Amino acid sequence: MTTRTRRSQRRTEALSRERIVEAAVELLDAAGEGGLTFRALTERLATGPGAIYWHVANKGELLGAATDAVVAAAVALEPAVSPDSPQDGIRTVALGLFEAIEEHPWLATQLALQLSRHPSGSVTPRIFESIGRQVRALDVPRSSWFTAASALAHYILGAAGQNAANAASGRDPVPGVDRAEFLDAAAKAWQELDPDDYPFTRAIADQVREHDDREQFLAGLDLLLTGITA
Amino acid sequence: MTTRTRRSQRRTEALSRERIVEAAVELLDAAGEGGLTFRALTERLATGPGAIYWHVANKGELLGAATDAVVAAAVALEPAVSPDSPQDGIRTVALGLFEAIEEHPWLATQLALQLSRHPSGSVTPRIFESIGRQVRALDVPRSSWFTAASALAHYILGAAGQNAANAASGRDPVPGVDRAEFLDAAAKAWQELDPDDYPFTRAIADQVREHDDREQFLAGLDLLLTGITA
DNA sequence: ACCTGAACACCGTTCAAGT
DNA sequence: ACCTGAACACCGTTCAAGT
Numbered sequence: 391m392t393t394r395t396r397r398s399q400r401r402t403e404a405l406s407r408e409r410i411v412e413a414a415v416e417l418l419d420a421a422g423e424g425g426l427t428f429r430a431l432t433e434r435l436a437t438g439p440g441a442i443y444w445h446v447a448n449k450g451e452l453l454g455a456a457t458d459a460v461v462a463a464a465v466a467l468e469p470a471v472s473p474d475s476p477q478d479g480i481r482t483v484a485l486g487l488f489e490a491i492e493e494h495p496w497l498a499t500q501l502a503l504q505l506s507r508h509p510s511g512s513v514t515p516r517i518f519e520s521i522g523r524q525v526r527a528l529d530v531p532r533s534s535w536f537t538a539a540s541a542l543a544h545y546i547l548g549a550a551g552q553n554a555a556n557a558a559s560g561r562d563p564v565p566g567v568d569r570a571e572f573l574d575a576a577a578k579a580w581q582e583l584d585p586d587d588y589p590f591t592r593a594i595a596d597q598v599r600e601h602d603d604r605e606q607f608l609a610g611l612d613l614l615l616t617g618i619t620a
Numbered sequence: 621m622t623t624r625t626r627r628s629q630r631r632t633e634a635l636s637r638e639r640i641v642e643a644a645v646e647l648l649d650a651a652g653e654g655g656l657t658f659r660a661l662t663e664r665l666a667t668g669p670g671a672i673y674w675h676v677a678n679k680g681e682l683l684g685a686a687t688d689a690v691v692a693a694a695v696a697l698e699p700a701v702s703p704d705s706p707q708d709g710i711r712t713v714a715l716g717l718f719e720a721i722e723e724h725p726w727l728a729t730q731l732a733l734q735l736s737r738h739p740s741g742s743v744t745p746r747i748f749e750s751i752g753r754q755v756r757a758l759d760v761p762r763s764s765w766f767t768a769a770s771a772l773a774h775y776i777l778g779a780a781g782q783n784a785a786n787a788a789s790g791r792d793p794v795p796g797v798d799r800a801e802f803l804d805a806a807a808k809a810w811q812e813l814d815p816d817d818y819p820f821t822r823a824i825a826d827q828v829r830e831h832d833d834r835e836q837f838l839a840g841l842d843l844l845l846t847g848i849t850a
Numbered sequence: 851a852c853c854t855g856a857a858c859a860c861c862g863t864t865c866a867a868g869t
Numbered sequence: 870a871c872c873t874g875a876a877c878a879c880c881g882t883t884c885a886a887g888t
Contacts, residue, residue, distance in 0.1 A: 405853080428881060438854045439882075445852095449881065495736075502732045505782045506725075510809035515821045522820030536827040539820075541779075541840030545771070548778020552735045579740035590752030590769075591745045597766040610771030617847030635872080658862060668873045669863075675871095679862065854887070861880065868873070 405437060407445045407455070414456045418496045426453070457500040458512050464490035465520040476527035477615055483520045484546045484611055488604070491550040498551035505547065517543060528619060538618045545614050553603045573599050635667060637675045637685070644686045648726045656683070687730040688742050694720035695750040706757035707845055713750045714776045714841055718834070721780040728781035735777065747773060758849060768848045775844050783833045803829050 403409070413434050417425045428439045428449070435442070446452045464486045473479035491497045504513040522539045530538055580588075580595035633639070643664050647656045658669050658679070665672070676682045694716045703709035721727045734743040752769045760768060810818075810825035 427879085429879080432855095438856095440855070440884080441853050443882070498736055499729060499732050502729055502781045506728055510806045515810055515813055515818055519818050519821045522824070526820055535820075536824045536831065537836060537839045538843070539824070540836055541775070541843050544779035544782060544840060545775045545844070546778070547782070548776070549771075549774035551732050551778070552774060576740045580745055583745055588745055588749050590756055590765075591749045594752070594766045594769070601766065606767060606770055609767045610774060613768070613771050613847035614775070614844050615847070616850050617843035617845070620846050620850060657860085659860080662874095668875095670865080670874070671872050673863070852888085854885105856884095856886105858883080859881095862878095864877080865875095866873105867875105869871085 405435065405441055405445065410435065410442055410445055411452070411455045411459050414452050415460060415494070418456060419494055423496050423499065426456075453500055454504060454508065454511060454513070457497060457504050458516070460490055460494055460497055461487075461501075461513050461516055465516055473524075476524050477619075479524035479527065480521065480542065480615065481608060481611065483524060484542075484607070485604075487517070487546055488550045488553070488607055491553070501547055502551060517547075521546070525618075530618060534618075541614060541618070542611075545610065549607050549610060553607065635665065635671055635675065640665065640672055640675055641682070641685045641689050644682055645690060645724070648686060649724055653726050653729065656686075683730055684734060684738065684741060684743070687727060687734050688746070690720055690724055690727055691717075691731075691743050691746055695746055703754075706754050707849075709754035709757065710751065710772065710845065711838060711841065713754060714772075714837070715834075717747070717776055718780045718783070718837055721783070731777055732781060747777075751776070755848075760848060764848075771844060771848070772841075775840065779837050779840060783837065 410431070413431060414426055417427075417430055417434065426449075428442060431442060432439055446455065465483065473482060491501075501513070504511055505517075508514070518539060521542050522535065525535055525539045525542065528538070577595045577599040580591050580598065583592055585592060640661070643661060644656055647660055647664065656679075658672060661672060662669055676685065695713065701712065703712060721731075731743070734741055735747075738744070748769060751772050752765065755765055755769045755772065758768070807825045807829040810821050810828065813822055815822060
């Protein structure tokens, strides 16, 4: 069950912060939060814990750097295409983050941690900037910029985070947990709730089974965009 | 620096799942995620780890139960007042969750975990139901219920989560970290960003310093409500 | 300046044994 | 049925020592 190590022989290139962060992301992708340990990291990098601590202060900083690296890659893509409209630009940014969390489900929790606990770090401004540029292009007064950008960031990160597990199970080839089963189990559980306490949740349980995460995500985003430009 | 134990003598009441969850919430409130350990728990409950494992399966289940208990208390309050309008009802539910995260900052991360990894658990339907009831009272077609309720849940939890640290530092009497300083530091860091890379973020840095979390939260919520009822 | 690896304190969890 | 507490495997982190 343990991942086979690809390099138990001596490493050739020198260690670097970049190389360490790269390995951390790989471990997180492969086995989630619990997969990132200093022992797994030292094995993969063919080194000792002291070497890693020379380049990063502690595990928290390493998680922050891994989060920043993935977010930077996600929001850096968009300048490539010039959107038809500001609305389209916002959809592109939003989908970029949505897909980043889809590929790296551990990102959802880390994002919540980074944004709330370290707002002066690099992750928060990066996300704020890419959303904000599109907001500025929207036809809203300057005094509304901050509110609009905040609301969009909250919605996008909230939605992306909550879809993380769904999305991950959708591409996961691990036996026993595919997307249809996952949604089916949730829908079934919701339908068996107490009718007196949960009338609404029961009433929409069937829509849960049929819905598409991405469509749902974009539909909600459009509701917010409508409100902003109203 | 360690919290003084209140009961090192033998406990009088029998142990119960409820009592354990209650102690877990207290530890989480006092010292955050890191504060909840089985050792701290056994000391506080004057028992051994085996006794706790008789009532809960593992730490994950305990965190889930603590989260559910706090959320249940937060959303249970609202039937007491009957809202003037569905919009007002949604604001009440939203503020209830906002305040719960304000009082229990660890809730932000746990909510993200519960909602994404365990959607068939008790937390997700609880939140969905309290939002959904108000949505149903809104004048929107049945086919839009699910989208509207989802969008609201995403926004509310995303926003509440990202405000968690701000809010906590606002009431925290711990020396060196009060709310004004915290926001000031963030605003200052944003103003020193590279002008070429971060024009938007720099431009609104001063609004960060002056904004009120709760007003901002409600303003964003109203944008979404406008979009839903448009 | 950069790396090694043994050692430390602490963690979640188990389980034979008690009542 | 419920609880005890020693023990186990594993974790993040440190640090004297090497190059």
